[in-house]
Amino acid sequence: MFPFYFSHNLFLHLIYRPDSTLVDKIVKDILKKLDCRSSSANLKGLVGIERRTQQLVSLFQVGDFLKLGIWGMQGIGKTKLAEAIFYHVLNGFQNHSFLANVREHEESRNLSQLRKKFLSDILEDENLDISTPTIIPSFVKDMLSRKKVLVVYDDVSELSQFEFLFGGIDRFGRGSLVIVTTRNKQVLFQCGMNLIYEAKKLNKYESIQLFCQHAFKSNHPIKYQLGLSRMVLSFANGNPLAIKFFGSSLYGKNKNYQESAVKDLKQIPNPDILKLLRSSFDGLNPVEKDIFLDIACFFKGEDRDFVTRIMEACYPSAYSRIENLIDKSLIYISQNKIEMHDIWQHVGRSIVHYESPSKPETRSRLWIPEEIYDVLTKNNGTETITGIVLDMSKLAKLELEPVAFMKMRKLRILKFYHSCGRTLLLKGLLSLPDDLRYLCWEGYPLKTLPSTFHPRYLVELDMSCSHVEQLWEGKQDLVDLKVINLKNSKNLVRIPDLSSATNLEKINFCGCFNLRELPSSLQHLEKLTLLDFSYCRSIRSLPSFYKATSLTKLHLSGCSNLFSFPEVSSNVTELWLGGTAIEEVPSSIECLSNLRLLDLRGCRRLKSLPTGIHKLKSLEKFNLGDCSRLETFPEILDIMKRLRDLDLSGTVLKELPSSIHNLIGLKYLRLNNCENLVCLPDSLYTLKSLLHLSLCGSSNLVVENLFTAIGDRPVKQKHLPWLSSLKKLDLSESNLENLPTTIKQFPLLEELILRKCKRLKSLPELPPSLVYLDAHDCTSLEDVSSIKKLFEQELFCEDGSNRFLQLKFSNCFKLGEKCVGNDIDAYDSTSVEEVSSIKNLLKQVVFCKSLGWLFTNCFQLDQKAVRSPETPKLEMPFEHMVTALTDHLQAPPRRKNRIKKASLGRIIVTCVPGSEIPEWFDFKSLGSSINIQLPSEWWSNNSWINFPCFVASVAVSFPDSYNADCQITCSSYMMVSMLGSLLEVRHQTIVFTMWLPFISTLMSGIRLNAR
Template sequence: MNIQGVSVSSSSSSIPRWNYDVFLSFRGEDTRRNFTSHLYRGLYQKGIKTFIDEEDLSRGEEISPALLEAIEQSRISIIIFSKNYATSTWCLDELVKILECRKSMGQMVRPVFYNVDPSEVRKQKKSFGEALAIHEVKFRNNMQRVKRWRKALKEAANLSGWHLNDGHESDFIQRIVKEILSKLNRTLLHVAKNPVGLDSHVHAMTTLLKVESNDVSMVGVHGIGGIGKTTIAKAVYNLIANQFEGCSFLANVRDISKQYGLVQLQEALLSQIFGDTNFKLVNEDRGINVIRDRLSHKKVLLVLDDVDQLGQLEKLAGCKHWFGPGSRIIITTRDQHVLDAHMVEKIYKVAELTHDDALQLLSWNAFRKSSPPRNYEELANCVVKYAKGLPLVLVVLGSFLCGRSESEWKCTICKLQRSLNKEVYEMLKVSFDGLEDHEKAIFLDIACFFSGQDKDFVTRILEGCDLYPVIGIQVLIEKSLLNIENNQLQMHDLLQLMGRDIVYLESTNEPGKRSRLWCNEDVLHVLMENTGSNTVEGIKLDFLEDEDVLLSSKAFTKMKRLRLLMFRNAHFSKGPKYLSSELRLLNWPLYPSSSMPSNFHPKKLVALNMPQSKIKQLEGLKDFGNLKYMNLSYCEYLTCIPDLSTTVHLESLILKDCKSLVEVHQSIGSLDKMVTLDLAFCSNLRSLPSNLKMTSLQRLVLKGCIRLETFPNVVGEMSRLREIHLQETAIKELPLSVEYLAGLEDIRLESCKNLKDLPRSISKLPRLRNLVLFGCSNLGKFPKLCSQSDELSSCSNVLTSSNLSKTQDFNHSTNSCIPIGFPVLHSLVLENCNLFEVDFLASLNCCSTLKSLNLSGNNFDSLPTCISKFTNLKFLRLRNCERLRQIPEFPLEFPCYVNATGCTALIENKGNNVANLLSSEVASLSLFLSLSLSLSLSKPRTNDHHLCITEVSWTI
């Protein structure tokens, strides 16, 4: 169970506010002037704030509201059962209220049996039985009240407490005071000076803990450093500690275990629970045995704060069975993997503060009130925006800015944009310091270059850098250093700033000696002054608008370890004479040279992105062994793609709008890891590889290749290909081998004016959903895709439920046709394809799947009656079918939008067609006819619950 924390306004409090440490419930006439008075004094002398009812006059039957409120506001209730306790209805009502607070608020309750035996209270014997008998007579009309008293007496008598029977009262009272003091001391942890937004977290945690359950439960509290995990744990500890037989709060487990070892933590755990400082353990294994043996029958509350290693949990709280029934273990950590590895099922992920709570917390620390002064409102909101909901950052900055002038606030805010406050930096860096070297490299790469980028793409780049990003990124997520949203890498702004500060501190004076450069000013300095060094691993120059850049021809010569090079909107006057062969990512749009440096050997290059470049040829690049992505779109001088047979890992080749590209090498057709091939608008491209055997290909785009006449032959199965875009090409036909594209879902053939025929094998594509042939004016006909059988009746059998009158003609012409084509087709577009007949519709085997049929702009004069077999058709478009005279009747269940705009012949035969449409009583049928005259034709409503339209109107 993983619960995401959501902060709410602190004004709605759910955490009890204790005004008293102890509430005393007693029978005045029995103990007020002796035992109760002495106990009260003993508590008072130890500084324990105790509520005692000083009223000594006779009381009414009803308990006062002030007394009820005092019970609710007390952390502990002590019930002093004396001989005449049950004779007082006031005392009994107090008892009921106390036990209600125990259940609803976690109040600690302890009974004192003062010269009475616990069994007398539990079983209501002797004086207690006599008193209840009298009450039953007195309250015979309200027996429910008496039943509540009996139940409360029994419940209270079963609680752990103290029994005094002819002993020394003074010693007895000292024991009580000592135990109460120990209970209070272990719960009085300092939580926060200004606990803004804390209540909702505490409420969520108590819901997870389910303290009333007798199971042993472990609950993790997970989140980024400074988000308030420890504060939440302290508040929860204070709230529920009094419900346990022993409690321990081990703070800073990470630091203490490193500095002093786990044995000291084991000793502290036992000492806190048993109140004994004499625990001396020989080693960790001995500590495990002692913890397990001493606590296995004891109900304890244990908080392990800031855990960062699984071994810490294994030595301090190895298993649930180490602890007695009802025990609760709370673990705070920045690393979720620690919780997962320890099988902690309940995890509370702490969310950032809301803007309102963040502003309030800042205001309390900076201005000592809940909101900023009017003249500081804008400045305060800037700080809140910077803090991104981290409470610790707000407290630190608020305290620093307290009492400072507006100009000092402005100066501080400007400084914070460049680097972190030192205290915040040290706090956040703790998680970074605990990473392995390759994990640190991944974190810094993301912080400097890749925050907000696609996770899969970045993973491929970092894999090429031998950084093991699959596990590394997961570790960063578990340690709250990284998030994934919509498959994008997202890093908290302050963590990103912390990472960049780490790199900045590598060389504060000379950027060229840092490992990563992302600041435009620093990058320009290094490139123009040639101050780069072997330390530089990554460079990112990113302008919002086009900028001219002067580049030293030797700028990259010293950067032998450069892995990542990224430019955007940078116009360089000339290209480099050297590029590192260590490059994994080369992102250089507008590359100014016609070729790459002759000494560039991109054996490790993973991604090459150089759109709009002046590159002419890539012949010098023989070894692209690790290349996965290549984008050379809009390279107007590129004429050909060389042999890529050694580029066996290439997954994406994007060559859009390369106007001079005439051919691509035959080797491309055999790249079996290629997923995307995009050659859109390569207007001079005349040939593709003659054969395609790209088993991983999913997307093929040839749109706008106006000189491409031939589609390659498909060799073997290419079942992963999902879409083919052939719009505006000169292709004349598709090969029969198209049937090997078994996974194809979408074929786009708009404006293929040379296309004359479609192969029958196209009907064998089992997953084809969309077939678009808009504007294929030379097509003339659509293939009939059916087999023959003398035994099968016509497809008009599908229409038997509609009782249509015109099926006989259709049966006569199609009575041996078995539909076999396009079993899952959703959309078929044949607009402006010069079709003179559409009888092929009978051969389509997509009766239940076809939703959109576009036959607009064609030359047929009638639709076959089998049109109504498409029972899920939603849109039938017949615009500008000027010869169309007949629209068949539709079955009653047929919900469809029919657009017959411009069908001028249809209106000339209006008596038959419109009447037929109306007589069919079509449900939800909309017919649009925009013609050259106005006419209104009505039909009486004979069956309103089926017939939605009884009037069809068309106007000029």
Template sequence: MAYSVGGESPSTSNTFNSTRSWEYDVFLSFAGKDTRLNFTDHLYHAFIKGGIKCFKDDVDLPKGEDIEYLFQAIEESFCAVLVISQNYAKSIWCLEELQKILEFQNALGRKVFPIFHNVNPADVRDQRESVGKALAELEQKFKGDITKVKEWRKALSDIGSLSGWDARNKPEAELVKVIVGNISTYISATVPYCYVDNLVGIESRVCDVEKILESELDNKRVVVGIWGMGGVGKTTLARIVYQKISCNFQVHCFIANVRDTLQKEGLVSMQEKLLSGIVSNKISDRYQGEGMIRKYLKYKKVLLVLDDVDNKCQLDNLAENPNWFGEGSRILITTRDSSLLAFQEQRMYAMKTMNKNESRQLFLKKAFKDDCHDEDYLDLSNSFVEYTGGLPLALKVLGSYLHKRKRAEWREALDILKQFPDSNIAQVLKISYDGLNAEEKTIFLDIACFFNGWLRKEVTQILKSCHLHPTIGIKVLIEKALLVETKCCTLEMHDLIEKLGRDIVHQESPEVVGKRSRLWNFKDIKEVLENNKGYQTIQAIAIQDNYENQDGIKVHPEAFLKMSSIRLLLLKGMKIDSRLLLPRGFKLPGTLKVVHWPSFPFEALPLETALNELVHVKMHDSRIKQLWNLQPTKMKFIDLSYSKSIIETPDFLGVPHLEHLCLRSCIFLVKVHPSLGELKELVEVDLHGCLNLEILPWELKTNSLVKLDLGECGKVEALPKFDRGMEKLSYLDVSRTAITRLPESFESLTGLRHLSLSGCKICNLDKFSLKVMPLTKLYLSGCGLNDGSIPDGLGNLSSLIALDLSHNDFVNLPTSCFSSLSRLRFLSLGFCQKLESLPRLPPKLIRLNVSHCDSMEPSSDRQLCHLVALLDHEYRGQTEYVISNEEYEEYDDAPSMFKHIELELFP
């Protein structure tokens, strides 16, 4: 509880608090003869130890200075503490100080805290006993200026009337502790808001962190991690929260810039700082320091802020376990690496960048200070704000740099920034990059230069094909706030971090483009490929944007011969067949691991050497006829979708490690070589839309297969035989094929979760028990099903989420057909024109289609109306959820994820 004087709350605003800063927190007024060497000395040192900056004349008053210097110190102090003792009224300096203190109290709302040391407050108020005698003596001394004594009398009367501390017969140590605690509470409750006045957007963030800290019981120990990218304001937020709440703790310590402090001063100095208010002993090594922390702070309520932590060892020797501290302790950690925050009672606060309004406000504040900003600068200001992407550090640095500069200088600065990031900003952001290992740096630079905004799944596939380890590498980048994954499963970098990565590559060779490791700028790529200026340092080339207005690139015949380290070639942003002019005899280097080349103009890959290194090929809409001439033994990923020249596939035994084969909509493909069924590492086969496909492997023995898509392959009449070990197959689509019977081996697919037989007149479907499969999605639209051909066990598919029975010939579905489907959310019976009534519906259904059910009985209309009311009541206002592209993924508790309830009733 904050100490209050005169009935005012510590949070009461005043002119001083809102418009002035101060040099000292406390001005200490006392009679040196009485208390300088005892009570006041203890109080002063307690203030200093508690982080309260205190003015004390024998410490802070320079020799030779007079009372005017004291008056200036009073004016520059946030509040005043007066130790009123037996001889206080005898000291003219004390009385002058008192008068000036009360003057500022009245004029500026300054707080005054009296301590009555061995005197009765009533004696001070009424000028009795020693106070009265002292004033009587002063009246004799100042007979010619009695007005001065009257002013002193009034001042003493006023101070004696204030609520304060009566120190008579009180243990001094305990009283000092109470006084310092109350003063600290008062200052802390007021000081942060003065800082907030000079900051933008901080108040809401402070409130958010305070709520997290206060969300637990007082006896709980809580760790809060403030996490985010460099320059986003983590330290500022932590410092304000610390200043605001530190008074509520027995021990509080803010260790700034742990990363740098550890390097410059060592771990022991930080341990000594944490213990400085408790023990004065020197610490010999970190192990002794750890033991002392656990010993002396075990029963103390501690507030500890560890700022800019980047390594777990820094935590291990300062706060490895919250149980090192007493009940109610709070630990705040600011970091760029979320993986460090793995405490049992840990809470995470993700520090976000500023929104547009906050960004504009901060930028203008720094660029124009207190001056009104010129409207002529508004468009340029918006450009700089957009450039910063809401990063506070960048807004401050750029705003301060542009202060008092002319409009022409603003324009030039903006042009420079578009090419090179500001060095002050880059230096802060680069700290996280420097903390990565060599492979993590490679992944970071690849994403910064090429893959910002791509799907995580696709980036992972490409980087794996380059023999990197992106699963853990991408996770590390996300933990270090260098990368984020969106709800749509894309990877995105802040614009300034992307610019940092690209600048790192640029600095590899500022003058010679061909000596950089990665090329993404069209102009640079054109220079290298046309003039044969590539070197062995080039690892990757990517043309990703649409360059229709650019001249084509006339590729030099030997353009790639010097690029002995190139692993990645992405040409996905332009009409390659017309914009990339390839000479006769053009060859690709044998070091390539990944090639993305839409509209590929050749019938086979023009490789310089054998395909020993090629792992990943994606060539949509290409002219390719032969997938390979030699055996590409390392090939894992082939995507030649929409390629119209492929008629049959080659023998796959030469690609034993193939995992993904996508020949989607290769409309002239007739035959898939039977060797495909022998591949042991095959995961996905996509032949959807191959309209002329007739011949498939007779048997599939690939036990690793997860997805098989034959949808829209209208000439496929039979499925391959499935090996008994194919329980990993979870996605099977044979919709709108010519298949009429399922092979007996079908029931061995015990891992099947997505099954689509829509448009197939399967005559033996009722022979199989689907209940042995963990199906979540079942599509039987247009299968000619009637009342007697419903698949066995349909009502027992407890994991089913989506069921499509539309366009069938049902008249009356069994009463209990759906009622046991406890997880069913989506049901379609649309265009079942013979259906007369609905059976009992599942309890958690949220989407129902019964459109064009022309024979439906009117009574079912009432059932639907009841269902609408029920669903509207139960699911109104739920948050929206976007289903992943992984269609065979299981969704638990799906109804709570959807916002809209769609029921299609009668037309």
């Protein structure tokens, strides 16, 4: 018999049907539509679904055949999102079919039933049966190609599943929509999806709402539940399945049970959630399983290149296996680090735990300090153990016997970190496993590695801060070794023969103070890319690295007894030679055509530079800071396009070369503390790319006329556009009395630093682009009236920019009551009111979008000193920020509209002298939280105007030192709820740096815009 049968009778059956069949079809069609409505209603109210659905539907193009792929980790909400889209758009299609759990149907050998359902839904014939496993008849394909259909294939794991279900994905008519959900991103590429969307985890607001719905049957937690919620949500990290699971497990339990269960969340493996998620792990091949478990137990959050290097030494094809884990949403890359959701780490570690729940010595991997302690101190190690990673800070000390690792012959990964003298090997160490690929032992206590250890397979050796004097005697087979790190091993006196380490890429001996000589074998390592001998103070000479053609980075900073410039190949890109005893730079340096960074800072014997510096065409950063004997900088005889950062601070230069204009790409020029520098060349004005100019502490440089005359010659008007590219200007510790008025002509200037300009008396009108002004310790400063224009601009700014205006006038002892002049015209541009205090200026600041203040040590602004009969309510400047809201509500509509057009403020910060919280604060608390009950009328019409402003204040005590830098970080969490629904949770962190010898009051105002 033929495997399937079809003839013209099938077509007749489709066209001519008895009445009973037609009635059945109508009834089923009605029931189907009712079911769709019910299912659609069930999806309403699902946290986060509606927003994501609208986001994706907005991308659909009418008339196109769209193939949408949704991928992500298990439990992230792919199926719910596909369902929501399905019911949102299904009315626009002739037929539709939702095929759920494709992977499970294949595993249960039931995929043919799913295909039958698909054909029945689309062709509307329940009797149509195609028994061939791989072939769909051509007439069925033709019918499919004429239909505009909506199909969802949920949880697809293999391309072959598509081929079986309907012979490919491109079988439908114009305007059709096919949605595929999968854990494996690669499947979507294979199927030719033209729109791929990664399902996103819930944000913190959605997470807490979903958790509270399942744990407490409410939309927000009460006080004691807030801590529980934070712990669970930190672990679930936005995964809806995990949030619902943990929330449901807490529902109906008493407080003690809930608190106990949450504390055990990460420590005790949960078999229920393990069962839910185990299928993703079971679908991996053996190598992928091992890599997944290694990452879960040891390498989460580690550098991707590092993990790949270790995994490639342990398993075949590790690089591609890691890529597969990424595609299957089990791991992901963030800032070149391998990351894994906490849930998957929990799953991986649970799998290892259940290898032997009561006997850790028979598990494959150990990471729990207490278990490792027991295994090592009792010498219970076995061949089963392949990896040990121990955080020694969790143990007081660890005393090992010489045979501690004798039985662990298959140990591949051994890492002891945060040791700091906690590991004791009083009787020595007889052996380490020869199968080791990665050996990291911070603070290794012995003078050498065991003589019986043969590191044939070792890929990375990390023994920073160790007591090693030399690694081993004689020559070892090191063919797989790629990285050696003995940083800060202060007892190290010699490096062994490394000639057999032909694959060695990185060597780090930074801070090995007693290391005197380097082996000549280093110069023959053809794959070596990084050499770091920084602060090896005993090194006096170096071998030639001219033949090490792969070497790109050489670090020798702090080698204070190194007198000779190193010989390197032209492939070197970075040379760090700061703090060495080098007296001259050889002319041959011009041959380093790939050199991008040359650091000679602190080379106090260096007197001059070769004339061929301009030939370093790749040079991007050149640091000569604190070269205290450098008197001249050579002429730049040719254009240097790439040099963008030049630091000449602390030199004894008397002048800059007139050819500085050839540095056409220069962005950062630092001339700090150049006490012999008197003037700047006119050619400086032609540096079109210059963004930052720093002249701090160059006390003999004439800066009063910086923008109007240099070298006693007027600056031509045509030069001004080039200077206008400046974004940051630092004139700190100069002796200028007044800034030139032409500073306002530089519209890109954002930062102006005037710290410790002791003679500065006033500020001119500043450029409107300014966002940061630091006038700390300008003890003669009396007039800052010009800053009011910055307020006006900030107040009525409508361009939507995210500016944060910061003004610092700390230690400005003369900045007092009559320092401002005219008030800001906050309401009416035709009227200007004369005021007598900076406090009235502050009164308007509440409406600024973002504004930071620091008025520390301005004694005339002390909250108690400013009280007077005329201003009885104005106890401190910040009170104006609160009372201004009331004034605004009483203002005429014309005034309100001007403010409404602006983006109303979020946060304003100030600091003034004081020792107590103001009396006028309505709500006070000595704890770390405070509840504020808002009046019911705040959510009325024009709610944007009625939403209140909050002012938080804290009193901080400082040490008795005027010169002490004291930094404070204030973190706040504001949770807003209404009618039982969580509206917003806002986190704000503010950092202050102050120089106070007494108690100060620190305040911040937060205004939340109601939507």
